[in-house]
Amino acid sequence: MSNNQQHNRHAFAGYTIGILAPNLDYEKVVGNVANANTFDFPVLYEIVDLEIEALFEGDEALTERIVAAAKKLEAAGVRAIVGACGFFANFQNVLKENVDIPVFTSSLLQVPLIESALGADQKIAIFAANGENIATTLKAVGNTNLDRYILVDVTQLAEFAPIRYGIEPLDSHALEVALADLAKETVEEDPSIGAVLLECSDLPPYAKAVQEKTGLGVFDFNTLINFVHQTVEQKRY
Known part of the structure; x- marks a missing residue:
């Protein structure tokens, strides 16, 4: 058979x-x-x-x-x-x-693939739904090159609160704008960033906007x- x-x-x-x-x-x-x-x-x-x-x-x-x-x-x-x-x-x-x-x-399992595609002096901006635990979780799947990761806590965005805490209606467009702006700001602050990874499974709807604002390859769950x-x-x- x-x-x-x-x-x-x-x-x-x-x-x-x-x-x-x-x-x-x-x-x-x-x-x-x-x-x-x-x-x-x-x-x-x-x-x-x-x-x-x-x-x-x-x-x-x-x-x-x-x-x-x-x-x-x-x-x-x-x-x-x-x-x-x-x-x-x-x-x-x-x-x-x-x-x-x-x-x-x-989605973090893609980190070694991204690292292998970037120059040794380039970094990955990782946007996570929980900034407190993301470093430990990266290490749990063998991603230990923490000096190459720019870790960004998405909970700093008020527009993410409906997803993170489920206490108010989601304004998807507002979140898209806020996340893309945050990504642009992050990349402008560190030009060594060569790629973006969206850890959270709720963020792929906004990957295109992030890419348009940063001009970088964007990896996510999808x-x-x-x-x-x-x-x-x-x-x-």
Whole structure:
């Protein structure tokens, strides 16, 4: 039996990418990893019941439920698993040892690729949903060249509060403008920045605006997910 036939022997089929999603209550606009209309292919979500602060901190008490969610996605027949928050990187190593399919928990897994593409004197601006824990989480997936990373805490933007704290309606356009302006300011302050990485799964809707303001390559969760999808579902030319 071919691998493709084995993949289809489930209650349903066709989902190449399984996404671990926190149970957060706020508007998910198109472009957000948690909005299925973002993708040109079917994705399957599995909700992980957790407190986002605990995920930021990499609280080991979350391990059992995150592993269980990943195994459920694997059992459903997905070909690869990703996270819907960059801080799932805290659980990358344990997850990849508990399932038999590829695991790409975080947008931060792209850091080595970006580093290899830039000159030795160039840096990466990383925009994160939690500035307090981002350095530790980068290290959790082997990104230890901290002198090459300009870490930017997006929580400084009032427009990000509806996502971060879920206490008021999201003004997506206002957030787009604010984030792009912050990115422009960051790059102007440090011309050695050669690329931008948006850690947060809520930020890809604004990647184009960031690129227009900075003129740089912008990596995010969707660049990762589209890459992974093609690796597990190649097309015949």
